[in-house]
Amino acid sequence: MDTPKPLTYRSAGVNIDAGNTLVDRIKPLAQSTHRPGVLGGIGGFGGLFALPGGYREPVLVSGTDGVGTKLLLAQEANQHDRIGIDLVAMCVNDILVSGAEPLWFLDYYACGQLDNDVAEAVITGVADGCRQAGCALLGGETAEMPGMYPAGHYDLAGFAVGIVEKSAILTGAACREGDAVIGIAASGPHSNGYSLIREILVRGGAHAHVQINGEPLVDLLLQPTRIYVNAIQGLRKAVTVHALSHITGGGLVENLPRSLPTALAARIDPQSWQMPAIFQWLQEHGQVSMEEMRRVFNMGIGMVAIVPWESRQAAVQSIREHGEQAFVIGQLVPRQDGEGVRFLD
Template sequence: MTSSSAPTPLSYKDAGVDIDAGDALVERIKPLARRTLREGVLSGLGGFGALFEIPKRYQEPVLVSGTDGVGTKLRLAFEWNMHDTVGIDLVAMSVNDVLVQGAEPLFFLDYFACGKLDVDTAAAVVGGIAKGCELAGCALIGGETAEMPGMYPPGEYDLAGFCVGAVEKSKILNGQGVVNGDVVLGLASSGVHSNGFSLVRKCIERAGDQLPATLDGQPFRQAVMQPTRIYVRNVLAALARFPNTADTGTPSGIKALAHITGGGLLENIPRVLPSDLAARLDKGSWPRTELFDWLQRTAGIDDTEMNRTFNNGIGMVVVVAASAAAACADMLRTAGEQVFEIGRIAPRGDGAAVVLA
């Protein structure tokens, strides 16, 4: 006769998933989420679904949604152990997109996936997400932490998130009011934001041990990893003061917004212009930072490639009636934005939708 013994029990933790670590993370992030609470939140973290009531001040609310990730900027976060600001990037990429429709971001949910959960790292990332939500005035009302053994190398993770906002139906920005002669204002970026990092990483690789110690008065790594600027509060205030339609029915305020992400100035501005109009931008109308100078010099690329890869110093474009442009720019500067008049709207003809001259 042969004898057999029962197999050694295997727990979920033995398989690589630590439920206790997940619970510890939830407890760490609950106070962070509480700081983002705002009107409309009906439930906190921990439920199967998050509940949100559209504020009653909206008469004809239209929901606007946006979703994004952080891209290969995460590779540098892993290599440089800089995890506390990529969560801001995550929020910024979605809330700035929602803002372009004229919408107020209401709530945000995130998805954090890793092979093995490191509570400290995850808490740092979610802390950045909560900070981004505070800056945008939206609530962090839920999310998902997925621990998936074998799916990600040790020390690595992925991030995604989405935002839902609301705008009055009559105040949706769609660019239809844009006309010849409107002014193009550019709001300064905080750096590369979260696009073009595949090229940034190639530049770092090419530079090798010849990396500059500082750029724009900051240590090199800090300059490169500066989180995406969140424009929500200041631009919403400007939209309230300079609405896109006056009582006469003639558009006289802010006509369109463009978030300068992948594709840069050359590919994002046309998305909010009528097909017969173009943006004619003045090359020297906004300053170039040391960071973008270094990237262009190291990559060895021309101005066109720079302006279709990076934001190149302008993170948000505001198209506004000429009659309101100066006052709008002054208001945004007073609120803390760096604002530059970078061009005008003109007939497109047979030319490009964006012309830099």
């Protein structure tokens, strides 16, 4: 009888050496995101960060998220270098809503079998997103779990921490009837609604070669989520901001009311901005009602700022000066029948 070969971790599907090699490859990526406050580098058991001075009552704001089934499109298209930007964006845009400045970010990368080239491409995107957000990639975790994920698949999660002066936290309590609703443009669906998008692609038999206005469909769908840190920080210096809302899954319908007092609603004019062509394509090929589209997708508005009506033009100008498109898309009005958003159709 043959004697069974001794088992090793590698024969069970986990390559420790590959994991160590990946850490060495991503160290320069993390170093490229360093900002004041970072103590040490990646590779330890925990990331160290010294809180900045100048705060009387500093409050830490945290947020965690993933990128949902957009990951499947990235994996099917073999485009891994931008999905990490989405991961950072979904987390830092959330903590922006409280008025926080992002300080650091942690990522979690899980797979069935580690492919260092793919993992490095993903984390290159994470580092790019951190640089855009002005936060440090302070550390992370790579988990190789054979049997948990199919070959070629991986999962991502992220965690961001920011800081805000307690007196400067945005709660929406300052909102008043007549305030202007400023919409900041999205780059596309961002990282929401992709389960519906994938169903539309399957039903319509769409392929990567399909083009919309001369751009490949797959490129439009994999456009990274916009990171609004610079625009929002500039806006808060330019005008008084009463509230912010990150428009993610649920669209304006579900997200904007979360930032408003219960007595107020947003009256939105859909004609005040041009809906990106990708949404029209999705609606037509999926035969999706406009009501459903608005409850799933951002429809071209990725972030909303509520400012005094008299500050609306200055707000739009400030946002545009920081590289984003912005529009006055509505006004705050008394809420009726519990409806937080009212579209002028």
